[in-house]
Amino acid sequence: MLFNSVSFAVFLPIVFVLYWFFTNRNLKLQNGLLLVSSYFFYACWDWRFMFLLLFSTLLDYFTGLKMQDSQNQKHRKIWFWLSIIINLGFLGVFKYYNFFAESFAESVSHFGWQVSPLMLSVILPVGISFYTFHGLSYVIDIYKNRIKAERNFVDYAVFVSFFPLLVAGPIERATHLLPHIKKQRTFDYAKAADGLRQILWGLFKKIVIADNCAEYANYIFNNSADMNGSTLVLGALFFTFQIYGDFSGYSDIALGTARLFGIELLRNFAFPYFSRDIAEFWRRWHISLSSWFKDYLYIPLGGSKGGNWMRIRNTFIIFLVSGFWHGANWTFIVWGLLHALFILPSIIMKTNRNNLEIVAHGRIFPTLKEFLQIFITFSLAVFAWIFFRAENIEHAISYINGIFSPSIFSYPKFEGMENAWTKLVLILLFLLIEWQGRENQYALEGMKRISSKSARWFSYIIILLIIYFYGNFGETVEFIYFQF
Numbered sequence: 001m002l003f004n005s006v007s008f009a010v011f012l013p014i015v016f017v018l019y020w021f022f023t024n025r026n027l028k029l030q031n032g033l034l035l036v037s038s039y040f041f042y043a044c045w046d047w048r049f050m051f052l053l054l055f056s057t058l059l060d061y062f063t064g065l066k067m068q069d070s071q072n073q074k075h076r077k078i079w080f081w082l083s084i085i086i087n088l089g090f091l092g093v094f095k096y097y098n099f100f101a102e103s104f105a106e107s108v109s110h111f112g113w114q115v116s117p118l119m120l121s122v123i124l125p126v127g128i129s130f131y132t133f134h135g136l137s138y139v140i141d142i143y144k145n146r147i148k149a150e151r152n153f154v155d156y157a158v159f160v161s162f163f164p165l166l167v168a169g170p171i172e173r174a175t176h177l178l179p180h181i182k183k184q185r186t187f188d189y190a191k192a193a194d195g196l197r198q199i200l201w202g203l204f205k206k207i208v209i210a211d212n213c214a215e216y217a218n219y220i221f222n223n224s225a226d227m228n229g230s231t232l233v234l235g236a237l238f239f240t241f242q243i244y245g246d247f248s249g250y251s252d253i254a255l256g257t258a259r260l261f262g263i264e265l266l267r268n269f270a271f272p273y274f275s276r277d278i279a280e281f282w283r284r285w286h287i288s289l290s291s292w293f294k295d296y297l298y299i300p301l302g303g304s305k306g307g308n309w310m311r312i313r314n315t316f317i318i319f320l321v322s323g324f325w326h327g328a329n330w331t332f333i334v335w336g337l338l339h340a341l342f343i344l345p346s347i348i349m350k351t352n353r354n355n356l357e358i359v360a361h362g363r364i365f366p367t368l369k370e371f372l373q374i375f376i377t378f379s380l381a382v383f384a385w386i387f388f389r390a391e392n393i394e395h396a397i398s399y400i401n402g403i404f405s406p407s408i409f410s411y412p413k414f415e416g417m418e419n420a421w422t423k424l425v426l427i428l429l430f431l432l433i434e435w436q437g438r439e440n441q442y443a444l445e446g447m448k449r450i451s452s453k454s455a456r457w458f459s460y461i462i463i464l465l466i467i468y469f470y471g472n473f474g475e476t477v478e479f480i481y482f483q484f
Helices: 006-021 027-069 073-109 128-143 153-161 174-182 189-222 229-260 278-284 287-298 307-326 330-348 368-389 393-403 417-436 445-449 453-470
Strands: none
Touching (some): 006 229, 027 073, 027 153, 073 128, 128 153, 189 229, 189 445, 229 368, 229 393, 229 417, 278 287, 287 307, 307 330, 330 368, 330 393, 368 393, 417 453, 445 453
């Protein structure tokens, strides 16, 4: 079930009405309804994988209880590693087995050995990386004595499978989400209205920006050998806004939907394309994943305590693992490596914590220096996105070679270029709205402070009309991060 589908537009109001009007504010009934709704939501993808989700949930639930109740450190460690190995084992089989098998066969072929590995014809369970990381953080936090094990199975199962975040995050922590799930919730009109506002902005990002950009990005990347340099630059830009509109749009809808049920999720995006350096970019892009790797990998590896060498080593490990997390393809690993190289100067010079506040805070315009910093950081991100989008390394290199050719100075030309100008205007409008709202949690949040009700509703109607007239409704397009 897609957030931008008719089925979700029917599903959400039904669950909302049942949740607030038929549970009599009973917390157990509310959480029970959320659990049933979440499993139904997931079963709409493929009901068979619902049992994998249930197994993962039961595994970590009982592992947590065993570790909590055990007085023997050795036993605690056994249960801990059992959960880690099984969770990563499932993730490895479904997501990475074919990649490793193909890479091994290709490697030994250089020595004259021909190997035909057994390949698995399995569908990647949607959201497996996300709910696996939910469970891993829960188990690790119990093992490190940061939290107590949750004894109410329904509450824990809702933490793992809450439908707004189930298939593409944000990646939640038990320390943050479980207290919301266990707390008595009453309907808050202001919070619900704010949720709807964020859902509206998320739909704009997905349907107007991401899906329109996808049409042109796919065409240009799929036919890159026939395109001139300037068209290839345009294709990279279209993908840059596609993936941001798509993923941050999903996160906005997820956060807004959760708020309808009185639950606050972790923020996942904070206007990353306005960053002044790559370190700031990663504090603002996919925040829940970046912070997860920081807390559960970077800091355990030693963090920044061992001097420059350790900081550099740990940074490269984090970015390589992050790239690999995104998919079983060398292009993702190169994408992660590029970002590690981009961030390296700030690590060495210890300037990676220079830009903590949003750019031009309290001002309308950035300074010339800030503008140039944003432009350089954005350009580096666009360059790295080429590897993220390319089919393979050879495709990415060919694409980049095409950009850095004399044809980059020619006029962009491809089928549909005339209509593309309209989409570029929409992207510009989108950037202006994001810039205006950059000091808020999301771009439209400031609208709630407009005193005139008619002015607010006029703005909402304009956005809805833009979605209606300029949204890509040709086919319901899945969110990019469902494949991760």
